[in-house]
Amino acid sequence: MTDLWISFSVLGLVLLLSELTRRVAARIFPGDYQIYLLEAACTFQLCSCTHELKLLGESVQLEPHIGLTITYIVTLIHLATFRGASCNASGALESFCRGNSSFRSALVLIAFQFGAGVAAQHFVAVVWSLGLSDVHLRHQRFGFRCFDPLGGTVLEAAAVELACGFIIQAAVMHIHKLDERLKAHFIAAVITGLVFTGGSISGAIFNPVLAFSVQFPCSGHTYLEYCFVYWLGPISGVASCILLFEKIVPFLSGKCTIRLDVTAAKKQKTQ
The missing domain is CATH 1.20.1080.10 (Glycerol uptake facilitator protein.)
Incomplete structure:
Protein backbone atom coordinates (compact mmCIF):
# COMPACT_ATOMS: atom_id res chain seq x y z
CA MET A 1 0.00 0.00 0.00
CA THR A 2 2.94 2.32 0.71
CA ASP A 3 4.22 1.80 -2.84
CA LEU A 4 0.81 2.76 -4.16
CA TRP A 5 0.70 6.04 -2.25
CA ILE A 6 4.25 6.91 -3.28
CA SER A 7 3.28 6.36 -6.91
CA PHE A 8 0.27 8.61 -6.40
CA SER A 9 2.62 11.24 -4.97
CA VAL A 10 4.79 10.99 -8.08
CA LEU A 11 1.70 11.48 -10.23
CA GLY A 12 0.79 14.53 -8.16
CA LEU A 13 4.27 15.98 -8.62
CA VAL A 14 4.06 15.47 -12.38
CA LEU A 15 0.66 17.15 -12.46
CA LEU A 16 1.93 20.16 -10.49
CA LEU A 17 5.00 20.61 -12.71
CA SER A 18 2.93 20.32 -15.87
CA GLU A 19 0.27 22.72 -14.63
CA LEU A 20 2.94 25.25 -13.65
CA THR A 21 4.40 25.03 -17.16
CA ARG A 22 0.97 25.49 -18.71
CA ARG A 23 0.27 28.60 -16.65
CA VAL A 24 3.67 30.13 -17.35
CA ALA A 25 3.23 29.44 -21.06
CA ALA A 26 -0.22 31.06 -21.03
CA ARG A 27 1.09 34.23 -19.39
CA ILE A 28 4.45 34.72 -21.07
CA PHE A 29 4.47 33.14 -24.51
CA PRO A 30 2.17 34.37 -27.29
CA GLY A 31 0.53 32.63 -30.23
CA ASP A 32 2.03 29.44 -31.57
CA TYR A 33 4.71 29.25 -28.89
CA GLN A 34 2.00 28.93 -26.26
CA ILE A 35 0.39 26.08 -28.22
CA TYR A 36 3.71 24.26 -28.59
CA LEU A 37 4.53 24.57 -24.89
CA LEU A 38 1.02 23.49 -23.95
CA GLU A 39 1.43 20.35 -26.05
CA ALA A 40 4.86 19.72 -24.54
CA ALA A 41 3.63 20.12 -20.96
CA CYS A 42 0.60 17.90 -21.49
CA THR A 43 2.59 15.25 -23.34
CA PHE A 44 5.16 15.26 -20.55
CA GLN A 45 2.35 14.77 -18.05
CA LEU A 46 0.81 11.92 -20.04
CA CYS A 47 4.10 10.08 -20.60
CA SER A 48 5.43 10.52 -17.07
CA CYS A 49 2.20 9.33 -15.48
CA THR A 50 2.05 6.35 -17.83
CA HIS A 51 5.65 5.41 -17.00
CA GLU A 52 4.84 5.38 -13.29
CA LEU A 53 1.53 3.55 -13.68
CA LYS A 54 3.08 0.96 -15.97
CA LEU A 55 5.84 0.28 -13.46
CA LEU A 56 3.29 0.06 -10.66
CA GLY A 57 1.09 -2.32 -12.62
CA GLU A 58 4.00 -4.59 -13.50
CA SER A 59 5.47 -4.64 -9.99
CA VAL A 60 2.44 -4.68 -7.70
CA GLN A 61 -0.31 -7.25 -8.04
CA LEU A 62 -3.30 -4.94 -8.06
CA GLU A 63 -6.82 -6.25 -8.33
CA PRO A 64 -8.15 -5.68 -11.87
CA HIS A 65 -10.92 -3.37 -10.69
CA ILE A 66 -8.42 -1.25 -8.75
CA GLY A 67 -6.12 -0.92 -11.76
CA LEU A 68 -9.00 0.01 -14.05
CA THR A 69 -10.34 2.51 -11.53
CA ILE A 70 -6.92 4.19 -11.36
CA THR A 71 -6.78 4.28 -15.16
CA TYR A 72 -10.23 5.85 -15.33
CA ILE A 73 -9.51 8.52 -12.70
CA VAL A 74 -6.10 9.45 -14.11
CA THR A 75 -7.62 9.71 -17.59
CA LEU A 76 -10.28 12.07 -16.24
CA ILE A 77 -7.55 14.21 -14.68
CA HIS A 78 -5.68 14.32 -17.98
CA LEU A 79 -8.80 15.36 -19.88
CA ALA A 80 -9.57 18.06 -17.32
CA THR A 81 -6.09 19.58 -17.46
CA PHE A 82 -5.01 19.18 -21.09
CA ARG A 83 -6.92 22.27 -22.29
CA GLY A 84 -7.45 20.91 -25.78
CA ALA A 85 -3.96 19.49 -26.30
CA SER A 86 -3.94 16.21 -28.21
CA CYS A 87 -0.57 14.85 -26.96
CA ASN A 88 -0.75 12.60 -30.00
CA ALA A 89 1.06 12.81 -33.33
CA SER A 90 -2.06 11.44 -35.00
CA GLY A 91 -3.96 14.56 -33.92
CA ALA A 92 -1.32 16.85 -35.42
CA LEU A 93 -1.34 14.90 -38.68
CA GLU A 94 -5.13 14.99 -38.81
CA SER A 95 -5.12 18.76 -38.29
CA PHE A 96 -2.65 19.17 -41.16
CA CYS A 97 -4.60 16.87 -43.50
CA ARG A 98 -7.81 18.79 -42.79
CA GLY A 99 -6.06 22.07 -43.62
CA ASN A 100 -6.36 23.42 -40.08
CA SER A 101 -2.60 23.82 -39.70
CA SER A 102 0.42 24.15 -41.95
CA PHE A 103 2.96 21.40 -42.50
CA ARG A 104 5.55 23.39 -40.57
CA SER A 105 3.23 23.88 -37.59
CA ALA A 106 2.33 20.19 -37.52
CA LEU A 107 6.00 19.20 -37.76
CA VAL A 108 7.04 21.55 -34.94
CA LEU A 109 4.13 20.36 -32.80
CA ILE A 110 5.10 16.71 -33.28
CA ALA A 111 8.73 17.58 -32.49
CA PHE A 112 7.65 19.19 -29.21
CA GLN A 113 5.54 16.14 -28.39
CA PHE A 114 8.40 13.71 -28.97
CA GLY A 115 10.78 15.98 -27.08
CA ALA A 116 8.41 15.96 -24.11
CA GLY A 117 8.22 12.17 -24.34
CA VAL A 118 12.02 11.93 -24.09
CA ALA A 119 12.03 14.43 -21.22
CA ALA A 120 9.52 12.22 -19.40
CA GLN A 121 11.88 9.25 -19.75
CA HIS A 122 14.69 11.16 -18.06
CA PHE A 123 12.41 12.64 -15.41
CA VAL A 124 11.04 9.31 -14.21
CA ALA A 125 14.55 7.83 -14.24
CA VAL A 126 15.65 10.58 -11.85
CA VAL A 127 12.62 10.00 -9.62
CA TRP A 128 13.12 6.23 -9.61
CA SER A 129 16.81 6.63 -8.77
CA LEU A 130 15.80 8.27 -5.47
CA GLY A 131 14.50 4.88 -4.31
CA LEU A 132 11.37 6.30 -2.73
CA SER A 133 9.59 2.94 -2.77
CA ASP A 134 10.40 -0.75 -3.01
CA VAL A 135 9.04 -0.70 -6.55
CA HIS A 136 11.52 2.01 -7.52
CA LEU A 137 14.39 0.23 -5.79
CA ARG A 138 13.72 -3.05 -7.60
CA HIS A 139 13.46 -1.25 -10.91
CA GLN A 140 16.72 0.55 -10.18
CA ARG A 141 18.49 -2.76 -9.57
CA PHE A 142 17.48 -3.84 -13.08
CA GLY A 143 18.95 -0.65 -14.51
CA PHE A 144 15.49 0.78 -15.25
CA ARG A 145 15.14 -1.76 -18.05
CA CYS A 146 11.77 -2.86 -19.33
Missing part, protein backbone atom coordinates in the same frame (compact mmCIF):
# COMPACT_ATOMS: atom_id res chain seq x y z
CA PHE A 147 11.11 -6.07 -21.16
CA ASP A 148 8.98 -7.27 -24.07
CA PRO A 149 5.70 -5.29 -23.87
CA LEU A 150 3.90 -7.45 -26.42
CA GLY A 151 1.68 -10.25 -25.19
CA GLY A 152 1.10 -11.57 -28.71
CA THR A 153 2.72 -11.55 -32.12
CA VAL A 154 3.70 -8.34 -33.87
CA LEU A 155 0.71 -8.63 -36.21
CA GLU A 156 -1.70 -9.23 -33.33
CA ALA A 157 -0.33 -6.24 -31.44
CA ALA A 158 -0.54 -4.04 -34.55
CA ALA A 159 -4.14 -5.14 -35.09
CA VAL A 160 -4.99 -4.23 -31.50
CA GLU A 161 -3.38 -0.81 -31.86
CA LEU A 162 -5.23 -0.25 -35.14
CA ALA A 163 -8.54 -1.21 -33.53
CA CYS A 164 -7.85 1.01 -30.52
CA GLY A 165 -6.98 3.95 -32.77
CA PHE A 166 -10.16 3.39 -34.77
CA ILE A 167 -12.40 3.16 -31.70
CA ILE A 168 -11.02 6.19 -29.88
CA GLN A 169 -11.20 8.27 -33.06
CA ALA A 170 -14.81 7.18 -33.60
CA ALA A 171 -15.60 8.16 -30.01
CA VAL A 172 -14.04 11.60 -30.48
CA MET A 173 -15.86 12.16 -33.78
CA HIS A 174 -19.26 11.38 -32.26
CA ILE A 175 -18.81 12.84 -28.79
CA HIS A 176 -20.60 16.05 -29.79
CA LYS A 177 -23.86 14.13 -29.51
CA LEU A 178 -23.44 13.79 -25.75
CA ASP A 179 -24.20 16.22 -22.97
CA GLU A 180 -21.19 18.36 -22.08
CA ARG A 181 -21.02 16.91 -18.57
CA LEU A 182 -20.73 13.36 -19.90
CA LYS A 183 -18.05 13.85 -22.55
CA ALA A 184 -14.98 13.44 -20.35
CA HIS A 185 -16.49 10.45 -18.56
CA PHE A 186 -17.36 8.84 -21.89
CA ILE A 187 -13.84 9.20 -23.30
CA ALA A 188 -12.33 8.00 -20.01
CA ALA A 189 -14.63 4.97 -20.05
CA VAL A 190 -13.69 4.16 -23.66
CA ILE A 191 -9.97 4.41 -22.91
CA THR A 192 -10.33 2.29 -19.78
CA GLY A 193 -12.24 -0.32 -21.76
CA LEU A 194 -9.55 -0.40 -24.44
CA VAL A 195 -6.83 -0.80 -21.82
CA PHE A 196 -8.76 -3.67 -20.25
CA THR A 197 -9.39 -5.36 -23.61
CA GLY A 198 -6.11 -4.87 -25.45
CA GLY A 199 -3.64 -4.12 -22.69
CA SER A 200 -2.43 -7.69 -22.38
CA ILE A 201 -1.55 -7.87 -26.09
CA SER A 202 0.00 -4.52 -26.97
CA GLY A 203 -0.41 -2.37 -23.88
CA ALA A 204 -3.26 -0.51 -25.62
CA ILE A 205 -1.15 2.61 -26.15
CA PHE A 206 -2.72 3.86 -29.45
CA ASN A 207 -0.51 6.96 -29.35
CA PRO A 208 2.77 7.11 -31.34
CA VAL A 209 4.38 9.64 -28.98
CA LEU A 210 3.38 7.80 -25.82
CA ALA A 211 4.59 4.51 -27.28
CA PHE A 212 7.93 6.09 -28.23
CA SER A 213 8.42 7.20 -24.65
CA VAL A 214 7.10 4.14 -22.81
CA GLN A 215 7.41 1.08 -25.07
CA PHE A 216 10.27 1.73 -27.50
CA PRO A 217 13.02 1.52 -24.83
CA CYS A 218 11.90 -2.03 -23.98
CA SER A 219 13.78 -5.07 -25.20
CA GLY A 220 12.23 -7.97 -27.07
CA HIS A 221 11.65 -6.49 -30.53
CA THR A 222 13.39 -4.33 -33.09
CA TYR A 223 12.82 -0.63 -33.56
CA LEU A 224 11.09 -1.26 -36.89
CA GLU A 225 8.71 -3.76 -35.30
CA TYR A 226 7.76 -1.22 -32.66
CA CYS A 227 7.24 1.38 -35.41
CA PHE A 228 4.96 -1.05 -37.22
CA VAL A 229 2.92 -1.78 -34.10
CA TYR A 230 2.80 1.57 -32.34
CA TRP A 231 3.07 4.06 -35.20
CA LEU A 232 1.55 2.45 -38.28
CA GLY A 233 -1.13 0.64 -36.26
CA PRO A 234 -2.88 3.56 -34.52
CA ILE A 235 -2.34 6.02 -37.39
CA SER A 236 -3.96 3.53 -39.77
CA GLY A 237 -6.82 3.11 -37.31
CA VAL A 238 -7.43 6.86 -37.12
CA ALA A 239 -7.19 7.26 -40.90
CA SER A 240 -9.56 4.36 -41.59
CA CYS A 241 -12.07 5.73 -39.09
CA ILE A 242 -12.08 9.15 -40.74
CA LEU A 243 -12.33 7.55 -44.17
CA LEU A 244 -15.27 5.40 -43.07
CA PHE A 245 -17.38 8.03 -41.33
CA GLU A 246 -16.58 11.04 -43.51
CA LYS A 247 -16.28 9.44 -46.95
CA ILE A 248 -17.63 5.91 -47.24
CA VAL A 249 -20.73 6.18 -45.03
CA PRO A 250 -21.90 9.50 -46.57
CA PHE A 251 -21.24 8.11 -50.05
CA LEU A 252 -23.23 4.95 -49.38
CA SER A 253 -26.01 6.92 -47.72
CA GLY A 254 -26.24 9.25 -50.69
CA LYS A 255 -26.17 6.31 -53.07
CA CYS A 256 -28.98 4.60 -51.21
CA THR A 257 -30.99 7.83 -51.22
CA ILE A 258 -30.53 8.20 -54.97
CA ARG A 259 -31.69 4.65 -55.53
CA LEU A 260 -34.79 5.24 -53.43
CA ASP A 261 -35.56 8.43 -55.33
CA VAL A 262 -35.18 6.65 -58.66
CA THR A 263 -37.46 3.84 -57.53
CA ALA A 264 -40.08 6.30 -56.34
CA ALA A 265 -39.91 8.20 -59.63
CA LYS A 266 -40.41 5.00 -61.61
CA LYS A 267 -43.47 4.13 -59.54
CA GLN A 268 -44.95 7.56 -60.16
CA LYS A 269 -44.42 7.18 -63.91
CA THR A 270 -46.12 3.79 -63.99
CA GLN A 271 -49.06 5.20 -62.11
Whole structure:
Protein backbone atom coordinates (compact mmCIF):
# COMPACT_ATOMS: atom_id res chain seq x y z
CA MET A 1 0.00 0.00 0.00
CA THR A 2 2.94 2.32 0.71
CA ASP A 3 4.22 1.80 -2.84
CA LEU A 4 0.81 2.76 -4.16
CA TRP A 5 0.70 6.04 -2.25
CA ILE A 6 4.25 6.91 -3.28
CA SER A 7 3.28 6.36 -6.91
CA PHE A 8 0.27 8.61 -6.40
CA SER A 9 2.62 11.24 -4.97
CA VAL A 10 4.79 10.99 -8.08
CA LEU A 11 1.70 11.48 -10.23
CA GLY A 12 0.79 14.53 -8.16
CA LEU A 13 4.27 15.98 -8.62
CA VAL A 14 4.06 15.47 -12.38
CA LEU A 15 0.66 17.15 -12.46
CA LEU A 16 1.93 20.16 -10.49
CA LEU A 17 5.00 20.61 -12.71
CA SER A 18 2.93 20.32 -15.87
CA GLU A 19 0.27 22.72 -14.63
CA LEU A 20 2.94 25.25 -13.65
CA THR A 21 4.40 25.03 -17.16
CA ARG A 22 0.97 25.49 -18.71
CA ARG A 23 0.27 28.60 -16.65
CA VAL A 24 3.67 30.13 -17.35
CA ALA A 25 3.23 29.44 -21.06
CA ALA A 26 -0.22 31.06 -21.03
CA ARG A 27 1.09 34.23 -19.39
CA ILE A 28 4.45 34.72 -21.07
CA PHE A 29 4.47 33.14 -24.51
CA PRO A 30 2.17 34.37 -27.29
CA GLY A 31 0.53 32.63 -30.23
CA ASP A 32 2.03 29.44 -31.57
CA TYR A 33 4.71 29.25 -28.89
CA GLN A 34 2.00 28.93 -26.26
CA ILE A 35 0.39 26.08 -28.22
CA TYR A 36 3.71 24.26 -28.59
CA LEU A 37 4.53 24.57 -24.89
CA LEU A 38 1.02 23.49 -23.95
CA GLU A 39 1.43 20.35 -26.05
CA ALA A 40 4.86 19.72 -24.54
CA ALA A 41 3.63 20.12 -20.96
CA CYS A 42 0.60 17.90 -21.49
CA THR A 43 2.59 15.25 -23.34
CA PHE A 44 5.16 15.26 -20.55
CA GLN A 45 2.35 14.77 -18.05
CA LEU A 46 0.81 11.92 -20.04
CA CYS A 47 4.10 10.08 -20.60
CA SER A 48 5.43 10.52 -17.07
CA CYS A 49 2.20 9.33 -15.48
CA THR A 50 2.05 6.35 -17.83
CA HIS A 51 5.65 5.41 -17.00
CA GLU A 52 4.84 5.38 -13.29
CA LEU A 53 1.53 3.55 -13.68
CA LYS A 54 3.08 0.96 -15.97
CA LEU A 55 5.84 0.28 -13.46
CA LEU A 56 3.29 0.06 -10.66
CA GLY A 57 1.09 -2.32 -12.62
CA GLU A 58 4.00 -4.59 -13.50
CA SER A 59 5.47 -4.64 -9.99
CA VAL A 60 2.44 -4.68 -7.70
CA GLN A 61 -0.31 -7.25 -8.04
CA LEU A 62 -3.30 -4.94 -8.06
CA GLU A 63 -6.82 -6.25 -8.33
CA PRO A 64 -8.15 -5.68 -11.87
CA HIS A 65 -10.92 -3.37 -10.69
CA ILE A 66 -8.42 -1.25 -8.75
CA GLY A 67 -6.12 -0.92 -11.76
CA LEU A 68 -9.00 0.01 -14.05
CA THR A 69 -10.34 2.51 -11.53
CA ILE A 70 -6.92 4.19 -11.36
CA THR A 71 -6.78 4.28 -15.16
CA TYR A 72 -10.23 5.85 -15.33
CA ILE A 73 -9.51 8.52 -12.70
CA VAL A 74 -6.10 9.45 -14.11
CA THR A 75 -7.62 9.71 -17.59
CA LEU A 76 -10.28 12.07 -16.24
CA ILE A 77 -7.55 14.21 -14.68
CA HIS A 78 -5.68 14.32 -17.98
CA LEU A 79 -8.80 15.36 -19.88
CA ALA A 80 -9.57 18.06 -17.32
CA THR A 81 -6.09 19.58 -17.46
CA PHE A 82 -5.01 19.18 -21.09
CA ARG A 83 -6.92 22.27 -22.29
CA GLY A 84 -7.45 20.91 -25.78
CA ALA A 85 -3.96 19.49 -26.30
CA SER A 86 -3.94 16.21 -28.21
CA CYS A 87 -0.57 14.85 -26.96
CA ASN A 88 -0.75 12.60 -30.00
CA ALA A 89 1.06 12.81 -33.33
CA SER A 90 -2.06 11.44 -35.00
CA GLY A 91 -3.96 14.56 -33.92
CA ALA A 92 -1.32 16.85 -35.42
CA LEU A 93 -1.34 14.90 -38.68
CA GLU A 94 -5.13 14.99 -38.81
CA SER A 95 -5.12 18.76 -38.29
CA PHE A 96 -2.65 19.17 -41.16
CA CYS A 97 -4.60 16.87 -43.50
CA ARG A 98 -7.81 18.79 -42.79
CA GLY A 99 -6.06 22.07 -43.62
CA ASN A 100 -6.36 23.42 -40.08
CA SER A 101 -2.60 23.82 -39.70
CA SER A 102 0.42 24.15 -41.95
CA PHE A 103 2.96 21.40 -42.50
CA ARG A 104 5.55 23.39 -40.57
CA SER A 105 3.23 23.88 -37.59
CA ALA A 106 2.33 20.19 -37.52
CA LEU A 107 6.00 19.20 -37.76
CA VAL A 108 7.04 21.55 -34.94
CA LEU A 109 4.13 20.36 -32.80
CA ILE A 110 5.10 16.71 -33.28
CA ALA A 111 8.73 17.58 -32.49
CA PHE A 112 7.65 19.19 -29.21
CA GLN A 113 5.54 16.14 -28.39
CA PHE A 114 8.40 13.71 -28.97
CA GLY A 115 10.78 15.98 -27.08
CA ALA A 116 8.41 15.96 -24.11
CA GLY A 117 8.22 12.17 -24.34
CA VAL A 118 12.02 11.93 -24.09
CA ALA A 119 12.03 14.43 -21.22
CA ALA A 120 9.52 12.22 -19.40
CA GLN A 121 11.88 9.25 -19.75
CA HIS A 122 14.69 11.16 -18.06
CA PHE A 123 12.41 12.64 -15.41
CA VAL A 124 11.04 9.31 -14.21
CA ALA A 125 14.55 7.83 -14.24
CA VAL A 126 15.65 10.58 -11.85
CA VAL A 127 12.62 10.00 -9.62
CA TRP A 128 13.12 6.23 -9.61
CA SER A 129 16.81 6.63 -8.77
CA LEU A 130 15.80 8.27 -5.47
CA GLY A 131 14.50 4.88 -4.31
CA LEU A 132 11.37 6.30 -2.73
CA SER A 133 9.59 2.94 -2.77
CA ASP A 134 10.40 -0.75 -3.01
CA VAL A 135 9.04 -0.70 -6.55
CA HIS A 136 11.52 2.01 -7.52
CA LEU A 137 14.39 0.23 -5.79
CA ARG A 138 13.72 -3.05 -7.60
CA HIS A 139 13.46 -1.25 -10.91
CA GLN A 140 16.72 0.55 -10.18
CA ARG A 141 18.49 -2.76 -9.57
CA PHE A 142 17.48 -3.84 -13.08
CA GLY A 143 18.95 -0.65 -14.51
CA PHE A 144 15.49 0.78 -15.25
CA ARG A 145 15.14 -1.76 -18.05
CA CYS A 146 11.77 -2.86 -19.33
CA PHE A 147 11.11 -6.07 -21.16
CA ASP A 148 8.98 -7.27 -24.07
CA PRO A 149 5.70 -5.29 -23.87
CA LEU A 150 3.90 -7.45 -26.42
CA GLY A 151 1.68 -10.25 -25.19
CA GLY A 152 1.10 -11.57 -28.71
CA THR A 153 2.72 -11.55 -32.12
CA VAL A 154 3.70 -8.34 -33.87
CA LEU A 155 0.71 -8.63 -36.21
CA GLU A 156 -1.70 -9.23 -33.33
CA ALA A 157 -0.33 -6.24 -31.44
CA ALA A 158 -0.54 -4.04 -34.55
CA ALA A 159 -4.14 -5.14 -35.09
CA VAL A 160 -4.99 -4.23 -31.50
CA GLU A 161 -3.38 -0.81 -31.86
CA LEU A 162 -5.23 -0.25 -35.14
CA ALA A 163 -8.54 -1.21 -33.53
CA CYS A 164 -7.85 1.01 -30.52
CA GLY A 165 -6.98 3.95 -32.77
CA PHE A 166 -10.16 3.39 -34.77
CA ILE A 167 -12.40 3.16 -31.70
CA ILE A 168 -11.02 6.19 -29.88
CA GLN A 169 -11.20 8.27 -33.06
CA ALA A 170 -14.81 7.18 -33.60
CA ALA A 171 -15.60 8.16 -30.01
CA VAL A 172 -14.04 11.60 -30.48
CA MET A 173 -15.86 12.16 -33.78
CA HIS A 174 -19.26 11.38 -32.26
CA ILE A 175 -18.81 12.84 -28.79
CA HIS A 176 -20.60 16.05 -29.79
CA LYS A 177 -23.86 14.13 -29.51
CA LEU A 178 -23.44 13.79 -25.75
CA ASP A 179 -24.20 16.22 -22.97
CA GLU A 180 -21.19 18.36 -22.08
CA ARG A 181 -21.02 16.91 -18.57
CA LEU A 182 -20.73 13.36 -19.90
CA LYS A 183 -18.05 13.85 -22.55
CA ALA A 184 -14.98 13.44 -20.35
CA HIS A 185 -16.49 10.45 -18.56
CA PHE A 186 -17.36 8.84 -21.89
CA ILE A 187 -13.84 9.20 -23.30
CA ALA A 188 -12.33 8.00 -20.01
CA ALA A 189 -14.63 4.97 -20.05
CA VAL A 190 -13.69 4.16 -23.66
CA ILE A 191 -9.97 4.41 -22.91
CA THR A 192 -10.33 2.29 -19.78
CA GLY A 193 -12.24 -0.32 -21.76
CA LEU A 194 -9.55 -0.40 -24.44
CA VAL A 195 -6.83 -0.80 -21.82
CA PHE A 196 -8.76 -3.67 -20.25
CA THR A 197 -9.39 -5.36 -23.61
CA GLY A 198 -6.11 -4.87 -25.45
CA GLY A 199 -3.64 -4.12 -22.69
CA SER A 200 -2.43 -7.69 -22.38
CA ILE A 201 -1.55 -7.87 -26.09
CA SER A 202 0.00 -4.52 -26.97
CA GLY A 203 -0.41 -2.37 -23.88
CA ALA A 204 -3.26 -0.51 -25.62
CA ILE A 205 -1.15 2.61 -26.15
CA PHE A 206 -2.72 3.86 -29.45
CA ASN A 207 -0.51 6.96 -29.35
CA PRO A 208 2.77 7.11 -31.34
CA VAL A 209 4.38 9.64 -28.98
CA LEU A 210 3.38 7.80 -25.82
CA ALA A 211 4.59 4.51 -27.28
CA PHE A 212 7.93 6.09 -28.23
CA SER A 213 8.42 7.20 -24.65
CA VAL A 214 7.10 4.14 -22.81
CA GLN A 215 7.41 1.08 -25.07
CA PHE A 216 10.27 1.73 -27.50
CA PRO A 217 13.02 1.52 -24.83
CA CYS A 218 11.90 -2.03 -23.98
CA SER A 219 13.78 -5.07 -25.20
CA GLY A 220 12.23 -7.97 -27.07
CA HIS A 221 11.65 -6.49 -30.53
CA THR A 222 13.39 -4.33 -33.09
CA TYR A 223 12.82 -0.63 -33.56
CA LEU A 224 11.09 -1.26 -36.89
CA GLU A 225 8.71 -3.76 -35.30
CA TYR A 226 7.76 -1.22 -32.66
CA CYS A 227 7.24 1.38 -35.41
CA PHE A 228 4.96 -1.05 -37.22
CA VAL A 229 2.92 -1.78 -34.10
CA TYR A 230 2.80 1.57 -32.34
CA TRP A 231 3.07 4.06 -35.20
CA LEU A 232 1.55 2.45 -38.28
CA GLY A 233 -1.13 0.64 -36.26
CA PRO A 234 -2.88 3.56 -34.52
CA ILE A 235 -2.34 6.02 -37.39
CA SER A 236 -3.96 3.53 -39.77
CA GLY A 237 -6.82 3.11 -37.31
CA VAL A 238 -7.43 6.86 -37.12
CA ALA A 239 -7.19 7.26 -40.90
CA SER A 240 -9.56 4.36 -41.59
CA CYS A 241 -12.07 5.73 -39.09
CA ILE A 242 -12.08 9.15 -40.74
CA LEU A 243 -12.33 7.55 -44.17
CA LEU A 244 -15.27 5.40 -43.07
CA PHE A 245 -17.38 8.03 -41.33
CA GLU A 246 -16.58 11.04 -43.51
CA LYS A 247 -16.28 9.44 -46.95
CA ILE A 248 -17.63 5.91 -47.24
CA VAL A 249 -20.73 6.18 -45.03
CA PRO A 250 -21.90 9.50 -46.57
CA PHE A 251 -21.24 8.11 -50.05
CA LEU A 252 -23.23 4.95 -49.38
CA SER A 253 -26.01 6.92 -47.72
CA GLY A 254 -26.24 9.25 -50.69
CA LYS A 255 -26.17 6.31 -53.07
CA CYS A 256 -28.98 4.60 -51.21
CA THR A 257 -30.99 7.83 -51.22
CA ILE A 258 -30.53 8.20 -54.97
CA ARG A 259 -31.69 4.65 -55.53
CA LEU A 260 -34.79 5.24 -53.43
CA ASP A 261 -35.56 8.43 -55.33
CA VAL A 262 -35.18 6.65 -58.66
CA THR A 263 -37.46 3.84 -57.53
CA ALA A 264 -40.08 6.30 -56.34
CA ALA A 265 -39.91 8.20 -59.63
CA LYS A 266 -40.41 5.00 -61.61
CA LYS A 267 -43.47 4.13 -59.54
CA GLN A 268 -44.95 7.56 -60.16
CA LYS A 269 -44.42 7.18 -63.91
CA THR A 270 -46.12 3.79 -63.99
CA GLN A 271 -49.06 5.20 -62.11
